[in-house]
Amino acid sequence: MNDMTTQKVNNYRRFEEGETPDDWDLEDKIFQGDTTYKCPTYVNKTPPCQGACPSGHEIRGWLAIARGMDKSPVEGMAWQEYAFQRMAAANPFPATMGRVCPAPCEAGCNRNEVDDYVGINAVEQYVGDWANENNIKLLDAGVDTGKRIAIVGGGPAGLSAAYYLRLDGHGVTLFDAHAELGGMMRFGIPGYRTPRAMLDSEIGRIIDLGVEVHMNTVVGKDVSVGDLERDYDAIYWAIGAQSGRPLPIPGWEGTENCINGIEFLDAFNQGYVLGTAKKVIVVGGGDTSVDVASVARRLGHITEPGTPERSDGTVIDFTSQDVAGSLTREGMQATLTSLFPIEEMTAAEHEREDAKREGVDIRGSVMPLEVIKNDKGHAIAMRLCECDMVKGRPVPREGTEFELECDIIIAAIGQMGDFDGIEDMAGDSGFIETTATYQVKGRDKHFAGGDILKPHLLTTAIGHGRIGAEVITDFLDDGEVSKRPKIDVHHFDLMDELKQRKQEPSAYEMLDGRGTDSADFAIHNYEDRGDKQIIAHEELFKGHFAFEKREVRDEVHIERDEVLGNFEERIIGFAEAQAVKEGERCMSCGMCLECDNCVIYCPQDAVHRVKKSDRTVGRYVYTDYSACIGCHICADVCPSGFIKMGLGE
Numbered sequence: 001m002n003d004m005t006t007q008k009v010n011n012y013r014r015f016e017e018g019e020t021p022d023d024w025d026l027e028d029k030i031f032q033g034d035t036t037y038k039c040p041t042y043v044n045k046t047p048p049c050q051g052a053c054p055s056g057h058e059i060r061g062w063l064a065i066a067r068g069m070d071k072s073p074v075e076g077m078a079w080q081e082y083a084f085q086r087m088a089a090a091n092p093f094p095a096t097m098g099r100v101c102p103a104p105c106e107a108g109c110n111r112n113e114v115d116d117y118v119g120i121n122a123v124e125q126y127v128g129d130w131a132n133e134n135n136i137k138l139l140d141a142g143v144d145t146g147k148r149i150a151i152v153g154g155g156p157a158g159l160s161a162a163y164y165l166r167l168d169g170h171g172v173t174l175f176d177a178h179a180e181l182g183g184m185m186r187f188g189i190p191g192y193r194t195p196r197a198m199l200d201s202e203i204g205r206i207i208d209l210g211v212e213v214h215m216n217t218v219v220g221k222d223v224s225v226g227d228l229e230r231d232y233d234a235i236y237w238a239i240g241a242q243s244g245r246p247l248p249i250p251g252w253e254g255t256e257n258c259i260n261g262i263e264f265l266d267a268f269n270q271g272y273v274l275g276t277a278k279k280v281i282v283v284g285g286g287d288t289s290v291d292v293a294s295v296a297r298r299l300g301h302i303t304e305p306g307t308p309e310r311s312d313g314t315v316i317d318f319t320s321q322d323v324a325g326s327l328t329r330e331g332m333q334a335t336l337t338s339l340f341p342i343e344e345m346t347a348a349e350h351e352r353e354d355a356k357r358e359g360v361d362i363r364g365s366v367m368p369l370e371v372i373k374n375d376k377g378h379a380i381a382m383r384l385c386e387c388d389m390v391k392g393r394p395v396p397r398e399g400t401e402f403e404l405e406c407d408i409i410i411a412a413i414g415q416m417g418d419f420d421g422i423e424d425m426a427g428d429s430g431f432i433e434t435t436a437t438y439q440v441k442g443r444d445k446h447f448a449g450g451d452i453l454k455p456h457l458l459t460t461a462i463g464h465g466r467i468g469a470e471v472i473t474d475f476l477d478d479g480e481v482s483k484r485p486k487i488d489v490h491h492f493d494l495m496d497e498l499k500q501r502k503q504e505p506s507a508y509e510m511l512d513g514r515g516t517d518s519a520d521f522a523i524h525n526y527e528d529r530g531d532k533q534i535i536a537h538e539e540l541f542k543g544h545f546a547f548e549k550r551e552v553r554d555e556v557h558i559e560r561d562e563v564l565g566n567f568e569e570r571i572i573g574f575a576e577a578q579a580v581k582e583g584e585r586c587m588s589c590g591m592c593l594e595c596d597n598c599v600i601y602c603p604q605d606a607v608h609r610v611k612k613s614d615r616t617v618g619r620y621v622y623t624d625y626s627a628c629i630g631c632h633i634c635a636d637v638c639p640s641g642f643i644k645m646g647l648g649e
Contacts, residue, residue, distance in 0.1 A: 038630040040598070040607065040623045041646030043527045044494070045535035045590035046487050048300030049105035049120060054460035055091040055160075056467075056489030059105055059120055060591055061617075062086040066123055066583025069594055070617045073500045080576075084131040087124065088138055090490035091462050092163050093156065093202045095132055096185055098125025099571055100193050101459045110537040110589050112304045116550045119574075119582045125553075126574040132201040141209045142169030147476050150175065150232040152219045155183015156458050157450030158238035159206050160465025161472075166209040168473045173212040173232070175219050178270075181207075183240055184451070185458060187269045188262065195569050220421025229445070234472045237425065237432055237440065237448035238465065241415035241455045242266070247283060251371030252411075257379050258371060261412030279405055281382050282336045283368055284412030300589075301536040335361040335404060337368070339387060339394045367394045369401065371409065381405045415455045437481045438468050447472055466490070485531035492530065492591065494523060494618045501616050525623060527646070535590035539641035544595065548585050551578040588640045594620045598634035598643060607634055 049059045064070040065083040072082035087094045098121050109117035130136075147170045151158045154176035162172045180186060181203050185194055207213060217223060219239075228235050244260025252258050261284065336355070338345050342364035356362055365386055372381040386400035416430040425440070427433030432448040433441045440446035449464025467488060474481050498504045508521040554572040574582075587593070598607045598621055606627035610619055623634075635643040 038632075038645040039525070039625055039628045040634050040643050041525050041527055042592065042618070042621075042642055043590075043644045043646075044492060044530050044618060045533045045539075045641070046489065046491065046530045047589035047591075048108040048110060048302070048534050048536075049118075049589075050489050051299045051487055051534045052104040052108045053090075053463075053489065054104070054457055055097070055463040057090045057105070057124075058086060058490050058492055060586065060588055061492055062127070063118065063120070063123065063583045063586040064588065064591075064617060066127075066579055067586065068580070068583075069588075078134075080127050080130040081134070081136050083127045084136055085139065087127060088163075090466060091459065092138060092160065092206060093128070093185070093462060094124045095128025095198050096194055096202055097459050097462070098122065098128050098573075100189060102457065108300045108302055110300045110302070110535075110540060111545075111585060111587055112302050113537045114542050114545045114587075115547045118585050119550050119552070122551065122553045122574050123579045123582050125571070126576070126579040128202070129198070129573050132198055138163065138205045138209060139167060141166040144171070145169040145476070147171065147233045148173065148231070149234045149236060149472060150228045151236045151238060152228075153183065153238035153240055153450070153452075154178070154181035154213070154215075155238060155240050155450060155461065156185055157240075157461035157465040157468070158183070158236065159203060160462045161236050161238060161449065161468045162211045162465075163206045163209065164466050164469030165472065166206075166211060168469065170233075170473070170476070171212075172210075173214065175214045175217045175223060177216065177218045179215055181213070181215075183238075184461075187266045189265075190269065192569055218421065220419075225422060225424070233476060234445045234447060236468055236472065237446065237452060238450045238461070238468075239417065239452050240461075241417050241431070241451040243416050243418045244411065245414040245416060247368060247371075247409070247411040247413065249368050249370055251373055251379070252409075255371055255373060255377065255379050257408045259408070259410055261410050262415055264410050279333045279407050280335070281404055281406045281409045282334060282412060283409070284336070284338065299534045299536075301538060333361070334359070335363060335406075337366050337384065338362070338364045339367055340389055341365045344389075365389075367396065369396075372403065379406060379409050382409055415451065417452050437471050437484060438464065439471070439475075439481060445475070447475075463489075487531050487534065491528075492618070494526065494528065494616075497616045497618060498523075503614055503616055503619075523619075525646075526618070527644075530590075535641050537589075540587060540589060541597075541637055541639045541641075542587075544597065544637070544639035545587060548581075550585065551582050588642075590642060591640060592618060592620045592642045593640045595639055597637040597639065601633050601637050603631065603633065604629055 047060050050057060053059060061070070062083040065072075065079055065086060068079065070082075072079065074082075084094065091097060101121060101124075103121045105120050106117040109120070111118050145168070149165055149170050149172050151162055151165075151172060151174045154174050158174060158176070159181065162174055165172050174181075176183075178187065182199055185199055186196070214223075219225065219228065225235075242262060244262035246252055246260065247258070261282070342362055345362075345364060365388065366384045367387040368382055368384055370383040371379045372383060374380050381403045383401060383403050385402070386397040387394040388397065389395075417426065417432065419426040425432055425443075425446075427441070431454060432452045434448050434453060435441060438447050438449055438453075440448050447468050449468045450461035453464070467484070471481050471484075495504065505522055506520045551574065553574060556568065556570045556572065596609075599609060604627045606624045606629075607621055608624065609615070610622055630645065632645055635645050
C-alpha cells in the first residue's frame with residue numbers, strides 16, 4: 001500500500017524538465033497557424049478498474065454519480081438509487097460484493113500513480129446497503145418473449161443470469177439443490193462476511209421479477225436433463241464446484257474425520273456443527289489460481305500497485321481462513337497450515353492479523369505428509385514438515401518433521417464439480433467445458449458459467465451470469481451467437497445517455513453530402529473505443545490531481561476471549577460524506593472529468609462548454625473547428641485522457 005503519511009510530489013508533465021517553448025514547436029502553431037489537419041477528438045476508453053472487474057461494473061459511471069457529476073434524469077431520485085441502478089446493470093449484488101470482493105479494480109486503479117487507489121469496494125457497499133435499507137427495487141422485467149430458460153443452480157452465476165434473462169423478457173425457472181438460494185454466497189461464506197438479511201434482500205429483488213423457483217431439487221435425480229431439454233428453449237448450468245479436493249497424502253482416503261472445506265462450510269452455514277471436536281487442523285491458505293490483481297495492474301500499466309483491503313485470491317482461497325475463523329467461533333482450537341510462507345499467503349495482512357488475534361494458529365511453509373490414525377481408523381494427528389516453494393511446488397526441508405494432534409482435519413485446497421446423475425455434462429478436467437461464448441461443447445442450447453467452468457471469484461460468476469444471459473438471448477434470436485467484444489464488460493453508451501436525457505440525434509435523411517460538424521443527425525468529434533482499449537495512466541495529466549487521503553472503512557477487531565459465538569459483521573460501512581468524497585477522488589480515466597482545463601487553456605478560444613440544457617456525461621465541451629489550429633494544449637492538460645488529436649470533422 002502506498003505510504004499515506006508522505007505526500008507525493010505531483011510533477012507529472014507532458015514535457016521534460018528544462019524544456020522551453022522553443023523546444024515545444026508550439027509558437028508558430030499558436031501565433032501564426034490558421035489551419036490544421038488535427039483537432040480534438042473526444043475518445044471514450046475503458047478504465048482499468050472496469051476492465052479488471054470480472055462482473056463488468058461500470059465503476060467510473062457510478063463514481064461520477066456519487067461525486068454529483070452525473071445526476072439522475074428522474075426528478076427527485078436520490079443519487080444513491082441512481083448509482084444503485086447503474087451498478088445493477090452489471091451486478092445486482094453491490095452490498096454483498098462491496099464486502100467480499102477482493103477488488104482487483106482497486107489494485108489496478110490509475111490513482112495509485114498519484115497517491116492511493118479509490119475506495120471502490122467501500123462506495124459499492126454503501127450504495128448497496130442504502131438500497132437495501134430503502135427497499136429499492138430492480139428495473140421491471142422485459143416484455144414477454146414466450147421463451148423459457150432453465151437455470152440449474154441458485155448461486156451468484158445462476159441468480160445473475162436469471163435477472164438479466166428476465167430483463168430480456170424470457171421466462172426463467174431456477175432449480176437448486178438447497179433449501180435456500182445463494183450458493184457460495186450463503187453456504188460457502190460465514191455470516192460475519194455476508195450478513196444473511198442483506199443477502200436475502202439482494203436475492204429477493206431478483207426473484208420478485210417473476211423467477212419460478214424449485215428448491216431442494218437435484219437435476220439428474222429429481223429432474224432429468226432430458227426433461228429440461230424437452231421443456232425449455234435453453235439451459236444454463238450454474239452448479240458451482242461443490243466437491244472439495246481430497247488431500248493427496250497417505251491415510252486421508254476413507255478416514256471418517258477427514259473432510260474437505262467445502263463440505264464443512266456447507267454444513268456449518270446450514271446450522272450444523274462438529275460436535276465434540278476440539279483440535280482442528282485446516283490445510284490451505286495459499287495456491288492462488290489466478291492473480292487477478294496483477295491483471296488489473298497490467299491493464300493500467302501501474303507501477304505503484306495498491307494493496308486492496310480484501311485479499312486478492314480466488315474464492316477457494318477464502319475457504320481455509322473462513323473454515324478456521326468459523327471453528328474458533330465455536331470454541332475449537334484451529335490451526336491453519338499453508339505451503340507458502342505466512343507473508344505470501346492469499347489473505348491480506350490485516351486479515352491474517354485478525355485471524356491470529358481471534359485465536360487461529362497460522363503456520364506457514366509447512367506441508368502435510370501423512371494422516372496418523374488410531375486403532376479405530378480415526379485421525380488423531382497429522383505428520384508435517386517444513387518446506388520451501390520452488391517453481392510452485394513444495395520441497396521438503398530434511399529433518400524438520402513434526403506432528404500436530406487433532407480431532408478432525410479439513411482440507412481446503414481446491415474444488416471441482418459434482419456430476420452425480422449428470423455424468424454426461426462433465427468434461428475431462430472435472431468441470432463443464434464451454435466455447436468462448438459460454439456454450440457447452442457438443443450440446444445444443446446448453447450454456448454454463450460460474451465455478452463449474454473454473455473456481456474463481458464470486459464476482460466472476462456474476463459476470464458469467466450477465467454475459468450468459470446476453471449470449472442466450474442472442475442464441476434464441478436465430479440460433480447463432482455473435483463474437484463477444486474484446487473487453488467484455490458493461491460499457492457506457494453515449495447514445496443511451498443522450499436518449500434518457502432526450503438529447504439523441506435527429507433522424508438522418510439519407511442524403512448524399514460532405515461531412516459536417518454542424519448537422520444534428522450525428523454525434524460529432526466523439527469516438528467510442530471502450531470495447532477495444534483500456535486507458536493507461538500514461539495517457540492522463542496526473543499533475544491535475546492533488547494528494548487526497550483515501551477514506552478507509554472501520555472494522556470491528558475481536559480479541560481471542562470475545563470470539564466464541566461472535567458472528568457479528570466486522571466491516572463498518574461508509575457514511576454518505578465518505579462515499580461522496582471517494583467519488584470525488586475518481587480521476588474519470590477515459591471520460592470527460594468536466595474540469596474546464598481545455599476551455600481555460602485553449603489559446604484560440606476554440607473549445608467551449610456545451611449549452612447547459614444540452615449537456616450529458618461525455619458531452620460537456622465541443623470544439624469550434626474554424627478556430628482550432630491543432631496546438632495540442634487541450635489534450636496535454638486533459639486530466640482524464642479523454643481528448644486525443646484526430647482528424648477534426
